[in-house]
Amino acid sequence: MFYGQSHGYLVTFKIGLKDLSLTLLNPFTRAEVPLPFHWFKCFRPLHVGADPFRNSDDVVIYMNESYERHFVGFWKNEDNGWSLKGSFPSRAEAYNRGRLFCSNLENCSTTIIDLTTGNKLEVRLPYNDFRRHYIYCLGEGAGAFLGIQRHFHSCTKDEYLLVEKCWFEVYQLVEEQSPPRWVKLSDMGNLIIFLNFDKTGFCLSASDFDGIKGNCIYFTWRDEGRSLIGRYELGKHGSEEFCQLESGGIWIVPNVY
Numbered sequence: 001m002f003y004g005q006s007h008g009y010l011v012t013f014k015i016g017l018k019d020l021s022l023t024l025l026n027p028f029t030r031a032e033v034p035l036p037f038h039w040f041k042c043f044r045p046l047h048v049g050a051d052p053f054r055n056s057d058d059v060v061i062y063m064n065e066s067y068e069r070h071f072v073g074f075w076k077n078e079d080n081g082w083s084l085k086g087s088f089p090s091r092a093e094a095y096n097r098g099r100l101f102c103s104n105l106e107n108c109s110t111t112i113i114d115l116t117t118g119n120k121l122e123v124r125l126p127y128n129d130f131r132r133h134y135i136y137c138l139g140e141g142a143g144a145f146l147g148i149q150r151h152f153h154s155c156t157k158d159e160y161l162l163v164e165k166c167w168f169e170v171y172q173l174v175e176e177q178s179p180p181r182w183v184k185l186s187d188m189g190n191l192i193i194f195l196n197f198d199k200t201g202f203c204l205s206a207s208d209f210d211g212i213k214g215n216c217i218y219f220t221w222r223d224e225g226r227s228l229i230g231r232y233e234l235g236k237h238g239s240e241e242f243c244q245l246e247s248g249g250i251w252i253v254p255n256v257y
Contacts, residue, residue, distance in 0.1 A: 011035070072100060072115070093199075096145060110147065110173075110182070125149065125171060125182050145173040146203060147182060148193065148217070163221050163230040166239045170217075188215045188234055194251035195219040201251065218242060220249055 009024045022035040072092060093110075094101040100113040109124040125147075149169045170193070171182040192212060195201035197220045206214030217232045219239075227249065231242040 009033075101145075108149070112180075121180065123173065123180055123182055126184065145175075146193075147171045147173065148195065148201070163223050163228065163239050163241055166221075166230065166232070167237050168217050168232050168234075168239075170234060186235060190214040193217045196250045197222060197248070218251075220245075220251065222248065 009026050012023050012025045024033040024035060025031070072095075092100050093103045098115055100115055102111040102113065103109075104111060104122075107124065109122050112121045112123065113119070147170075149171070151167050151169065152165050170185045170188060172185055174181055174183050190206045191203055192206045192209075192214055193201060193203050193216075195217055201219075206212050206216075212218075213231070213233070215234050217234070219230050219232070221228050221230045223241075227245040227247055229242040229245065229249075230239045232239040
């Protein structure tokens with residue numbers, strides 16, 4: 001699953017091979033970029049540009065070899081191959097303008113790594129009594145870099161999966177201040193966030209969709225054997241069921257090139 005812009009590329013693999021062959025494929029142009037992940041336990045694309053064959057560093061992939069070793073790969077057009085950066089102390093959640101955003105679930109902090117200079121900056125969320133260790137770095141929305149955190153009113157076995165017990169906080173990364181910090185938003189205006197159960201997501205404007213309410217998070221959910229879409233309006237302390245699904249689904253942004 002992509003954690004960032006895909007520009008119409010898909011991850012494909014060949015079944016039945018001992019050495020699993022993975023590629024990024026544009027199904028419309030048939031352009032392919034081979035992925036060097038035969039020996040990694042998991043990977044996911046963070047960013048794929050509109051023309052990865054012309055723009056250097058226009059394909060950025062996160063890879064995880066083990067729980068302690070995390071890497072980021074860059075496609076190098078001049079070498080027709082991959083360059084690895086790593087290893088990083090925590091999982092990469094987003095890539096933006098040459099910087100990698102990594103989430104530390106232990107202390108609810110975000111480490112921003114400049115991949116050119118190697119400089120690292122840790123930015124922590126403000127303390128909250130409802131703190132639960134689920135943070136999502138989504139990327140840019142309405143001109144700002146946003147992060148989102150999920151909470152539960154109760155973490156008992158039976159109530160943990162109830163959509164009504166789930167609520168969210170949205171933060172904006174303010175980099176003009178020194179040091180940079182996450183600032184909690186009380187209102188997102190016309191912005192809407194689409195969030196998947198696996199932590200992927202993106203931001204759009206509600207004015208682009210009929211019948212969709214702004215200042216809300218629409219998220220896929222699994223509730224007592226059901227698949228559904230939940231809706232959370234920023235500022236409230238509980239979500240509501242928006243609609244049920246016959247099977248699990250994911251939010252995607254279709255791009256045709």
